[in-house]
Amino acid sequence: MSVIVKDPGLETTVxxxxxxxxYSIGFPPSGALDSFAYHVGNALVGNEPGAAALEAVYLGPTLEFTQDTVIAVTGAEIPAFIDGEEIPIWESVAVSSGSVLSFGQLRAGARPYVAVAGGIDVPLYYGSRSTYTLVGIGGFEGRALRAGDELAIGSEARDPRAGRRVDPGDVPEHPATAEVHLLVGLHSYRLTPESLERFTGTDWKVTPDANRVGYRFRGAELEFVPREQPFGAGSDPANVTDCGYPVGSVQVPGGVEPIVLLQDAVTGGGYATLGTVVSVDRAKLAQTKTGDKVRFVPVDLDGALAVRQERLAALDRIRSALA
Amino acid sequence: MGSHTITSRTPGVFYHRPSPDAEPYVTQGASVSEGDTVGLVEVMKTFHEVKADAAGTVSKILVENEDEVTIGQDLVELET
Structure with a gap:
């Protein structure tokens, strides 16, 4: 049982x-950027949580299935087709041996996910099937998919069934300006108060430099509080003495073009961390594309924990409804 | 005679030529076959060829070199 890649799309990975x-030895976590779409996809096809799926961006892949199975497309709003017939997304669909899944032009969002009953069966590497393309490990041969690749499908689907459907009210929208919550700190004191306010008051535009490593934004210039740089810090006013970077942390080299580090990013370095996007909101960020806008809504730690709790409770509720 | 517009499949930065010193892929009046490359879109630090999805004669190039483009944006108009 396998999936044959007819056309890989763009940077499609397991x-x-x-x-x-x-993380402490410099290994970023990788993993699905839109964790919500990924988890719901697995629930739709009746997989155990944690089964490997495919993540694509902008262009969906074209895939042939060599056996009858059940699949679900989640994430970005994109037309999906089986043998040329449009299928619903956020719903499990039966496919027959020889069927081909293809995609049309993306309507909103950025990343479609394809879950397959049984999961994509690539070898575990350090406990995960996630692809980390920068160093070429995990996933399918440590790289994005190519035409002709044949991916094995696992045989341990818990309860594959077509016709499971996510309630329309639970399908995320992809607004032109996404709002993500930002826990301010660790080095927000390095920005002038006016600049910190400008940061959270600006609609930031996603540049073409936006991938699994990080998202770079344009929209305003930020100023740092002048100081004599401490020992070990570089000369850029955005520099601090090296420290760990939280996943989702925001840095602004040179005071222009802030970068949000994502799941394939470097784990530490010497740029000031202005704040960190709340983990569950990385799913929203993952569905923004070049040209879209993002606004960072400041929250304190209690606020961040509440956002996370609420989102995880929603996921639990959706999983129960689909079980 | 009809017309056909080639659109962008991804967001990114549009380029007329394969490299800064090279000739443009197509210019006004050029005839293209289906599958010919008419430009490049750079996104996520990779370049993707924009292919003609019809044959015809280039009547208009609708974007400037290095313009940022969105998904579905009109790039090149053909007379077919």
Missing amino acids: QDTGRLGY
Whole structure:
């Protein structure tokens, strides 16, 4: 049982919940950027949480299935077709042996996910099937898919069934300006108060430099509080003495073009961290594309925990409804 | 005679030529076959060829070199 890649689309990779526990030795977690779409996809096809799926961006892949199975497309709003017939997304669909899944032009969002009953069966690497393309590990041969690749499908689907459907009210929208919550700190004191206010008051435009490593934005210039740089910090006013970077943290080299680090990013360095996008909101960021806008809504730690709790409770409720 | 417009499949930055010193892929009046490359779109630090999805004669190039383009944006108009 396998999936044959007829056309890989753009940077389509195998992803799961990520390679957790190695951050301290410089291993970013990788894993599905839109964790919500990924988890719901697995629930739709009756997989155990954590089964590997495919993450694409902008262009969907074209895939042939070599056996009858059940699939679900989630994430971006994109027309999906089986043998040329449009299929619903956010719903599990039966496909027959020889069927071909293809995609049309993206309408909104950025990343479609394809979950397959049984999961994509690539070898576990440090406990995860996620692809980390920068160093070529995990996933399918450590790289994005290419035409002609044949991916094995796992045989341990818990309860594959077509016709499971996410309530329309639970399908995320992809507004032209996405709002993501930002826990302000660790080095927000390095910005002038006016600049910190400008940061959270600006609709930032996603530049073409936006991928699994990070998203770069344009929209305003920020100023740092002048100081004599401490020992070990570089000369850019955006520099601090090296520290760990939280996943989702925001830095602004040179005071222009802030960068949000995502799941394939470097784990530490010497740029001031202005704040960190709340983990569950990376799913929203992952569905923004070049040209879209993002606004960072400041929250304190209690606020951040509440956002996370609310989103995880919603996911639990959706999983129960689909079980 | 009809017309056909080639659109962008991804967001990114449009380029008329394969490299800064090279000749443009197509210019006004050029005839193209289906599958010919008419430009490049750079996104996520990779370049993707924009292919003609019809044959015809280039009547208009609708974007400037290095313009940022969106998904579905009109790039090149053909007379077919």
